[in-house]
Amino acid sequence: MKKRKVLSILTIILMSISSLVHAQESNQSINSKLIEEYKTLIKDKMQTGHLVGVGAALILGDTVWKEGFGYADKEKKIPFTTNTALCIGSITKPFTGMGIMQLQEKKLLDIDKPLVNYLPEFMIKARGGDIKEVTVKSVLQHTSGIPNDIFLNTWDENEKYTDVVGYLKNEYLAYPVNLTVHYSNIGYSLLGHTILKASGQDYQNYIQDNILKPAGMNNSGYINYCKLKNVSKTYDSNGTYFPVKYGRNTPAGGLLSTIDDMVKLAQELIAIYDGKRGGFLKPEALRMFDEINNGNVQISNVVFGWGVAKDDSNLVITHVGSHHVAVAEIAINLKKKIAAVFLVNTEGGLDLSAEATEKVWELSGMNSANQAHSVQNKNNASSIISVDSIKKHVGLYVDTRTSHVLKFENDKLILNSVYGNFELKPLTNNEFLPGYIIKPDSVKWLEKPRFIFVETKGYKLLYYQDAYNNRLALGHIVIPQEITGIWKNRLGKYKLEGHEIESADKFSEVELLIGDNNLLQLKVFYTSSEYLYNLRIENDNELIFCGFGTDTSGETLSFSKDGQNDIMKFYGLNMKKIN
Known part of the structure; x- marks a missing residue:
């Protein structure tokens, strides 16, 4: 339930490399230098981060470098090579998405049709909505509102992906369809079930026969x-x-x-985007990537499982995956024919990618797209926009784990946020230019980004909109509610009963408490650390996670009684009050 990233941090690597390589593509020493930098970085990080085995690859135009480091089996001293297989976790989702797109090409389904058309068993409760609004495309884009996950029996060896649909009948959609990105493992399991229904072939066999084999990925597949x-x-x-x-x-x-196989995948996708026919997808399917960041406001930057980042000269598709402790990342710049891949068999592998990002950024010399400059602080509010229309935005905007306070003081709209303090200059009644407050008399105005206020489907939202019109919901306005005796009696710690989370970093205990701004909060005690989540009261027996993060937000936390004991239902798991 900890926040996932749909867009991999390798996005910056790919855009950086493309600037570096194509600005000086005749200079092969640049490529050699970059590869040596990567080798040094990987070896250093393996030592400091206790990483056992790492595989890495870079495609730099016609140059392909790939190498294994450390061990696939430390105890037997078996080396980690470029042909070592490792679970790539959520990078599986783009394969599932590409399988769906194949079925669309074969006219066996239509992604714009309701999911229930192909999966009649699909049933879930919706607050004020209709599940027929949940289309196949909305599930592909993570905008369906389907819950992030249900942990109950997830790792039971007798369970299959086709069992997932049965767990949803008593669950709620986290959000109205197409309101926001809500990352969902369950959604992609339902897509796997849809592949079975539409093709008549078991999901794993379908992906093996129709994507892995055609791409030449001969040592990739599914256990059993x-x-x-x-x-x-x-x-x-x-x-x-x-x-x-x-x-x-x-x-x-x-x-x-x-x-080896992920390099083949990257090369095949680059070739298909470049016009190759006869591959596992048609070039027209990959043109859907071009629809992202084309001047329109984006609800989601996900295209059949791939996160997409784009500017005038780059089109990067990317995903990050983790499976318990294993980590995988891939990013492919389709326009510049560049790709980067990492596989790490040790918990903490994401730190390596973060270091790699910094290293390539240093080499590239790229400037941020969101250029800024400092000016003296002035009252820049337009005389056309009334003070009352500005004041209507004042309030507490709450996200899953953070909150932002908007105040009107000294004739200015001020945002106090965990990301810093900003002055908001009105451009329209609902669109504001952000100025980062360096000190009381100096503001650094950001020329292209915007803060946007939107009222939709019962929510008043505060968005950050970047230079490419991608929107990130920072929170929704919350009026602090009265915490009644019913909820005060439920405050305290709850312990997981009859189930154990299968993870190196797991939780077995949570605490319901009253936090800042008189909000109920849930503290989750993981093995490594504690996480605090903001909640709002839905009724006497249900709480909803605040915010618009990619997973936990919008999920329902329900309460019931087992005799005299309070029971909290959390991600499908029963947790019993212990004090």
Whole structure:
């Protein structure tokens, strides 16, 4: 339930590399220097981060570098090579998405039609909505509102992806359809079920036969469905062997692959985007990527499972995945024919990618798209826009784990946020230019980004809109509610009963408490740290996670009684009050 990133941090790497390589593409020493920088970085990070095995690859135009480091099996001293297989976690989702797009090309389904047309078993409660609004496309884009996950029996060896639909009948959509991105593992398991229904072929076999084999990905596949060679062991952050299970959410995160095969995937997608016919998708399908950032406001930057980032000269598709402790990342710049791939068999592998991002950024010399400059602080409010229309935005805007306070003081609209303090200059009644307050008499105005206020489907939202018209919801306005005796009696700690989370970083205890701004909050005690989530009261028996984050937000937390004991239902798990 910790926040996931649909857009991989490798996006910056790819845009940076493209600037570096194509500005000086005749200079092969640039490529060699970059590869050596990566090798040094990986070796240093393996030592400091106790990473056991790493695979890495860069496609730089016609140059392909790929290499394995460390061990796939530390105990037996088996090296991690470019043909070592590792679970790529959520990078499975683009494969599922590409499978759906194949079925669209074959006219076996229409992504604009309701999901229930192809999966009649699909039933879920919707507050004021209709599940027929949940289209296949909305599930592909993570805008369906389908819950992020249900942990109950997720890792049961007798469960399959086709069982997921049965867990949703008593759950709620987290949001109205197409309101916001809500990252959903369950949604992609339902898409895997849809592939079975539409094709008549079991999901795993369909992906194997129709995507992996045509792409030449000969050592990729699913446990118990094909013979995989050189499968890596996995390790916790101390370098201790941590055996993993493969649960029922196979279409959302169960694929294993190698560096060699992921390079083949990247090369095939680059070729298809460049016009190749006869591949596992038609070039027309990949043109859907071009629809992102084309001047329109984006609800989602996800195209059949891939996160998309784009500017005038770059088109990067990307995803990050994790499976228990294993980590995988891929990013492909389709326009510049550049790609980067990482596989890490040890918890903490994302730190390596973060360091890699910084390294390439230093080499590239790229400037931020959101240029800024400092000016003296002035009252820049337009005389056309009334003070009352500005004041109507004042209030508390709450996200999943943060809150933002908007105040009107000294004839200015001021945003106090965890991201800093901003003066908002009105451009229209609902659109504001942000100025970062450096000190009381100096503001750094951001020329292209905007803060946008939107009222839709019962929510008043505060968005940050970047230079490419991508919108990120920072929160929705919340009027602090009275915390009644019913809820005060439920305050305290709750412990997980009859189930154990299968993860190196897991929780078994939570606490319901009253936090800042008189909001109910849920503190979740993970192995590594604690996380605090904001809640709003829906009724006497249900709380809803605030905000518009990519997973936990919008989910329902329900309460009931088991005799004299308070029971909290959290991600499908029963938690019993212990004090």
